Amino acid sequence: MDFKDYYKILGVEPEADAKAIKTAYRKLARKYHPDVNPEEGAGEKFKEVAEAYAVLKDEKLRAEFDELRKYGGQPGGGFKPPPDWQRSGGFESGGQSSEDFSDFFNSIFGGGGGPAGAGGHTRRPMRGEDAEIELPVFLEETIGDQQRTIEYTIPKMENGQVTQVKKQLKVTIPKGLVDGERIRLKGQGVPSFGGGEAGDLYLHVRLVPHPLFDVQGHNLTITVPLAPWEAALGTKVTLPTLTGKISLTIPPNTQAGKKMRIKGKGLQGKKETGDLYAVFKIVMPADSNEEAQKLWAQLAESAEFDPRADWRSTK
Numbered sequence: 001m002d003f004k005d006y007y008k009i010l011g012v013e014p015e016a017d018a019k020a021i022k023t024a025y026r027k028l029a030r031k032y033h034p035d036v037n038p039e040e041g042a043g044e045k046f047k048e049v050a051e052a053y054a055v056l057k058d059e060k061l062r063a064e065f066d067e068l069r070k071y072g073g074q075p076g077g078g079f080k081p082p083p084d085w086q087r088s089g090g091f092e093s094g095g096q097s098s099e100d101f102s103d104f105f106n107s108i109f110g111g112g113g114g115p116a117g118a119g120g121h122t123r124r125p126m127r128g129e130d131a132e133i134e135l136p137v138f139l140e141e142t143i144g145d146q147q148r149t150i151e152y153t154i155p156k157m158e159n160g161q162v163t164q165v166k167k168q169l170k171v172t173i174p175k176g177l178v179d180g181e182r183i184r185l186k187g188q189g190v191p192s193f194g195g196g197e198a199g200d201l202y203l204h205v206r207l208v209p210h211p212l213f214d215v216q217g218h219n220l221t222i223t224v225p226l227a228p229w230e231a232a233l234g235t236k237v238t239l240p241t242l243t244g245k246i247s248l249t250i251p252p253n254t255q256a257g258k259k260m261r262i263k264g265k266g267l268q269g270k271k272e273t274g275d276l277y278a279v280f281k282i283v284m285p286a287d288s289n290e291e292a293q294k295l296w297a298q299l300a301e302s303a304e305f306d307p308r309a310d311w312r313s314t315k
Contacts, residue, residue, distance in 0.1 A: 004104045006052035006065060014066070018057065025053040026129070030155075030162050051101040068108060128192040128199035135203040137177055139210050139220075143242055143268050146173040150203070154190050171203070176270040179207040179215070212240060218267045218274030225283040226250065241265045241276055248278060256282040 007014050010024040030036060032046040055061045133152045141148075149170050156165040169188060177183075182202045189199030213220040224237060234252035238245050243265070259277050266274025288296070 002104065004048075004052070004102060005069070006055050009048055009052040010056065012056075014069075021053065021056045022129075025049060025057075026155075029053075036162065047101070051105055054101070055105070065108070127197045128190040130199040130202060131189040132182075132202040132204055134206050135173075135183070136206050136208050137173060138208050139213060139215070139267065140242055141173055142175060142177050142207075144175050146175075147171075148173050152201070156191055169201075176268050177205050177207075178218070178267075178269070179205060181205045213242075213276075215267070218269045218272065219277060220266045220274065221277045221279055224248075224250075224278045224280050226254065226280055228282055228284065230254075231256070231280065231282050239278065242267075250280070254280050256280060 007016070010021060010028065012020055012024050016024075028049045029046065032042045032049060034043045034046060037046075055065050131152065131154055133150070135148075135150065147170060149168060151166060151168050153164045153166050155162050167188070169185070171183070171185065174183075182204055185201040185203065187198045188201035191198045207215060212222055214222075220242070222239070224239065226235070226237075230237075230250060231254045232252065234254070235250050237248050237250060239248040239262070241262070246262070246265070248260070248262070258280050260280070262276040262278065264273050265276035268274075285292075
């Protein structure tokens with residue numbers, strides 16, 4: 001049994017990340033697919049590439065292969081697993097038959113245990129690849145189930161050539177989404193080139209920055225500008241939230257930077273709803289008339305207040 005170096009088969013370095021491995025596989029799979037390449041040996045090369053990708057795309061199988069590779073196996077070297085090597089039995093086909101893979105694969109990873117078609121087995125076509133696209137979501141769309149039409153492109157085999165086909169789907173955006181979450185749409189990914197099951201489509205959620213609210217988990221923060229006299233005397237302001245406007249009472253002598261919690265007005269989660277925090281900011285008028293300047297001067301004379309009193313104790 002010959003050792004198979006899956007990294008060399010895909011033409012990638014052992015340190016390659018998942019993206020580089022996937023890119024190399026897709027390039028070689030299109031090159032050697034029997035529907036595209038009629039040359040002799042292309043089909044076997046296509047199976048070899050698929051086998052390499054099945055191992056290297058799986059973190060567990062790749063780690064086991066990396067460990068085995070340390071034993072010095074070289075292509076064409078009559079490789080045998082170490083005496084204490086235990087088959088992982090961890091290969092999950094996802095619609096892909098391990099019987100189409102080599103004796104090397106089946107002896108190492110505990111696959112089907114024989115060549116394709118042996119023992120009355122039938123070959124199953126390879127499952128299509130999964131696809132992933134970014135889905136921008138507005139904060140307002142997270143508070144209830146929303147309908148959205150999405151468009152994306154996937155490779156498809158047509159007349160012996162791989163072309164990019166645009167697809168359009170109407171999907172429901174479930175409430176309670178958080179940034180980075182993934183939505184799985186079964187069977188909406190890349191079709192199988194051999195007529196098997198299509199891959200899945202994953203929508204990678206990205207929350208769109210809001211002009212008013214900052215997001216911290218399921219909590220929201222909004223900056224509330226106050227005039228100096230509003231902060232000094234107290235006032236009521238109309239505060240926007242994701243579900244509508246509310247009235248907020250500002251107490252007298254409110255300091256800049258102070259936070260006020262409005263319970264239950266944050267983002268809706270699957271189990272709980274976050275809160276909204278109002279952070280106050282004192283804003284001075286850009287211009288003031290002569291009468292206003294006199295009033296400021298009177299306040300400065302009558303108010304016994306030193307905002308830098310703490311500095312006196314600093315030496």
